[in-house]
Amino acid sequence: xxxxxxxxxxxxxxxxxxxxxxxxxxxxxxxxxxxxxxxxxxxxxxxxxxxxxxxxxxxxxxxxxxxxxxxxxxxxxxxxxxxxxxxxxxxxxxxxxxxxxxxxxxxxxxxxxxxxxxxxxxxxxxxxxxxxxxxxxxxxxxxxxxxxxxxxxxxxxxxxxxxxxxxxxxxxxxxxxxxxxxxxxxxxxxxxxxxxxxxxxxxxxxxxxxxxxxxxxxxxxxxxxxxxxxxxxxxxxxxxxxxxxxxxxxxxxxxxxxxxxxxxxxxxxxxxxxxxxxxxxxxxxxxxxxxxxxxxxxxxxxxxxxxxxxxxxxxxxxxxxxxxxxxxxxxxxxxxxxxxxxxxxxxxxxxxxxxxxxxxxxxxxxxxxxxxxxxxxxxxxxxxxxxxxxxxxxxxxxxxxxxxxxxxxxxxxxxxxxxxxxxxxxxxxxxxxxxxxxxxxxxxxxxxxxxxxxxxxxxxxxxxxxxxxxxxxxxxxxxxxxxxxxxxxxxxxxxxxxxxxxxxxxxxxxxxxxxxxxxxxxxxxxxxxxxxxxxxxxxxxxxxxxxxxxxxxxxxxxxxxxxxxxxxxxxxxxxxxxxxxxxxxxxxxxxxxxxxxxxxxxxxxxxxxxxxxxxxxxxxxxxxxxxxxxxxxxxxxxxxxxxxxxxxxxxxxxxxxxxxxxxxxxxxxxxxxxxxxxxxxxxxxxxxxxxxxxxxxxxxxxxxxxxxxxxxxxxxxxxxxxxxxxxxxxxxxxxxxxxxxxxxxxxxxxxxxxxxxxx
Numbered sequence: 001x002x003x004x005x006x007x008x009x010x011x012x013x014x015x016x017x018x019x020x021x022x023x024x025x026x027x028x029x030x031x032x033x034x035x036x037x038x039x040x041x042x043x044x045x046x047x048x049x050x051x052x053x054x055x056x057x058x059x060x061x062x063x064x065x066x067x068x069x070x071x072x073x074x075x076x077x078x079x080x081x082x083x084x085x086x087x088x089x090x091x092x093x094x095x096x097x098x099x100x101x102x103x104x105x106x107x108x109x110x111x112x113x114x115x116x117x118x119x120x121x122x123x124x125x126x127x128x129x130x131x132x133x134x135x136x137x138x139x140x141x142x143x144x145x146x147x148x149x150x151x152x153x154x155x156x157x158x159x160x161x162x163x164x165x166x167x168x169x170x171x172x173x174x175x176x177x178x179x180x181x182x183x184x185x186x187x188x189x190x191x192x193x194x195x196x197x198x199x200x201x202x203x204x205x206x207x208x209x210x211x212x213x214x215x216x217x218x219x220x221x222x223x224x225x226x227x228x229x230x231x232x233x234x235x236x237x238x239x240x241x242x243x244x245x246x247x248x249x250x251x252x253x254x255x256x257x258x259x260x261x262x263x264x265x266x267x268x269x270x271x272x273x274x275x276x277x278x279x280x281x282x283x284x285x286x287x288x289x290x291x292x293x294x295x296x297x298x299x300x301x302x303x304x305x306x307x308x309x310x311x312x313x314x315x316x317x318x319x320x321x322x323x324x325x326x327x328x329x330x331x332x333x334x335x336x337x338x339x340x341x342x343x344x345x346x347x348x349x350x351x352x353x354x355x356x357x358x359x360x361x362x363x364x365x366x367x368x369x370x371x372x373x374x375x376x377x378x379x380x381x382x383x384x385x386x387x388x389x390x391x392x393x394x395x396x397x398x399x400x401x402x403x404x405x406x407x408x409x410x411x412x413x414x415x416x417x418x419x420x421x422x423x424x425x426x427x428x429x430x431x432x433x434x435x436x437x438x439x440x441x442x443x444x445x446x447x448x449x450x451x452x453x454x455x456x457x458x459x460x461x462x463x464x465x466x467x468x469x470x471x472x473x474x475x476x477x478x479x480x481x482x483x484x485x486x487x488x489x490x491x492x493x494x495x496x497x498x499x500x501x502x503x504x505x506x507x508x509x510x511x512x513x514x515x516x517x518x519x520x521x522x523x524x525x526x527x528x529x530x531x532x533x534x535x536x537x538x539x540x541x542x543x544x545x546x547x548x549x550x551x552x553x554x555x556x557x558x559x560x561x562x563x564x565x566x567x568x569x570x571x572x573x574x575x576x577x578x579x580x581x582x583x584x585x586x587x588x589x590x591x592x593x594x595x596x597x598x599x600x601x602x603x604x605x606x607x608x609x610x611x612x613x614x615x616x617x618x619x620x621x622x623x624x625x626x627x628x629x630x631x632x633x634x635x636x637x638x639x640x641x642x643x644x645x646x647x648x649x650x651x652x653x654x655x656x657x658x659x660x661x662x663x664x665x666x667x668x669x670x671x672x673x674x675x676x677x678x679x680x681x682x683x684x685x686x687x688x689x690x691x692x693x694x695x696x697x698x699x700x701x702x703x704x705x706x707x708x709x710x711x712x713x714x715x716x717x718x719x720x721x722x723x724x725x726x727x728x729x730x731x732x733x734x735x736x737x738x739x740x741x742x743x744x745x746x747x748x749x750x751x752x753x754x755x756x757x758x759x
Contacts, residue, residue, distance in 0.1 A: 019358060032347045050319075053316065060265065070145065071097060073092045076136055078129075106129050134241075179222055184203065190283050191283060197629070210608070227274070243256055246296035251294065288393050292400030528557075548597075560576050601696075633649055660676070686710050
């Protein structure tokens with residue numbers, strides 16, 4: 001299905017582009033008509049490259065680890081905050097495979113040296129910053145001896161099993177490096193689109209790591225991306241170390257290694273989590289560096305002419321390096337409708353009917369082919385949004401091809417801060433210009449000042465161009481809004497984690513005032529957000545026991561804020577706690593828990609991309625009653641005919657009179673009977689377990705438990721707010737019935753494709 005549609009799409013697209021060049025140019029306005037056809041020709045070229053890359057994907061089987069090999073773990077840093085380096089260094093030290101961890105500090109900072117000493121790991125620096133990151137790595141290569149090198153950026157926290165998962169692929173003596181995906185834990189970043197209730201997320205690099213890199217792996221052209229990869233020292237020694245001619249040492253080094261006959265491997269498993277660009281500023285800096293480095297590599301090496309590459313590798317590298325020319329294509333497409341309104345000139349010389357008869361099937365096939373090749377990882381709407389976000393950055397990146405001077409390596413900013421006007425100015429100018437030009441064009445039509453319309457188009461030219469221009473303006477405006485709103489208050493990221501905790505509220509003299517229970521919303525070594533049924537006053541001192549995957553720890557803190565979340569069903573109290581007097585061992589335990597357990601488990605709860613079969617063709621369960629999200633601690637007991645056995649406290653995620661969903665640290669068997677009680681309320685109920693989903697990290701398990709409630713077992717006084725929750729949940733959705741409903745009509749699938757997401 002995928003390959004058939006793709007072949008038909010490429011064939012028709014080729015016919016369309018040939019037709020555009022041969023029969024549709026407006027010879028009286030070639031300055032306008034030719035650039036537009038060039039943009040469409042570039043689109044055909046990129047469609048061809050994607051088809052070649054994603055025609056089939058390589059899904060490698062796990063390889064058993066090689067034992068007894070020496071491994072060096074390099075953590076590169078220049079000016080990243082110490083807290084970020086600490087997270088990565090701790091996680092690197094905790095890697096299970098025997099290794100030596102090095103912090104490579106190009107900033108020559110005393111505090112980083114002391115951190116390395118405190119953690120008992122190696123520290124390397126150098127007197128200069130020649131060749132930036134590549135020079136830093138090469139300096140470390142000369143001062144270490146491991147057979148293999150695991151390279152990590154300062155913000156990428158590895159999982160304990162990372163070396164075990166990668167090193168086995170070096171059993172082939174010709175493999176130079178093994179790359180794994182770059183994944184990220186700050187899902188509130190600029191590059192993410194997240195639907196928390198629907199448990200779905202999308203990230204700007206998702207298509208690359210989930211589809212394009214596996215496709216390039218099949219072509220023998222998967223390339224090193226600078227972090228989360230293992231490299232064979234012998235291969236690096238053969239080419240003189242990490243390449244230094246460009247500011248993107250990763251793809252440059254890959255290209256040289258492949259040209260020398262070395263192989264590469266891509267492993268699809270996420271084995272480290274880092275920081276995605278949190279703001280438009282960081283996004284711009286990162287993509288400008290990538291683009292300029294790609295242009296430098298294209299100029300210095302030219303993959304189409306470089307000796308030693310296979311045809312597939314030439315295509316793969318040429319595709320990757322010329323991606324940044326897409327900024328010109330986008331600029332032409334954004335300006336085309338505006339030029340039409342300003343000049344009254346139309347770039348085509350055919351009738352509307354003739355053009356529509358070719359363009360509509362061409363566009364539909366292009367979109368359908370993209371959706372199928374992307375295998376659920378290519379949202380059309382989000383791809384369009386991020387193309388808008390980076391089109392001007394890609395235009396600037398072409399300077400890397402034109403300039404002969406040494407470009408500066410700029411590290412992607414890791415700290416949130418003010419986003420300057422220049423980082424969203426192109427989108428703001430485009431949106432403002434579009435609205436102004438359309439307003440004037442509308443005025444011209446109303447008062448009769450508009451020029452004569454192009455023969456054969458009638459009013460269609462106006463409305464088609466107006467609709468397209470308004471779409472572009474709305475996307476540009478959304479980029480401006482997100483850029484201006486992307487300010488983060490916290491210096492350190494809070495990791496989402498639901499831990500059931502016992503609270504001890506203390507008096508000013510440190511004596512116990514009362515007990516309570518709560519559930520964490522998020523956590524880091526600086527503090528936590530707690531949900532509970534009872535309010536606590538700002539300034540209150542608390543002591544709590546955190547049941548971490550690394551072991552229980554007791555922390556003290558101060559309540560710095562309290563918020564109440566009013567809902568139609570009642571009030572939920574959310575407390576912000578700042579930890580005080582945290583011992584080093586406790587801080588380390590929290591850091592490792594967040595890196596090794598909380599992050600991978602939270603990621604497993606989200607659907608990242610759809611299955612290969614589009615969601616429109618799948619069956620859906622439609623509940624008779626609405627589940628209401630509550631997010632409260634719950635005591636759980638397993639009941640039998642003669643006794644009740646406490647299981648522990650968990651998180652009650654949602655509830656209705658018919659059922660509930662919980663997150664537990666202890667397993668329960670499907671079909672068993674559980675008794676639930678929400679502390680601080682009179683609510684209790686009993687039900688049967690209907691499903692158990694297991695979430696697994698390298699250090700522990702958690703369980704998602706779905707229950708069907710038994711009628712007549714629910715107890716909640718009318719004055720209790722949870723009664724209102726249950727009453728609201730009991731209202732049936734008018735359009736829903738308990739049934740398995742097949743959603744498979746062709747019309748609905750077309751809507752799914754055009755919307756870029758399942759309906």
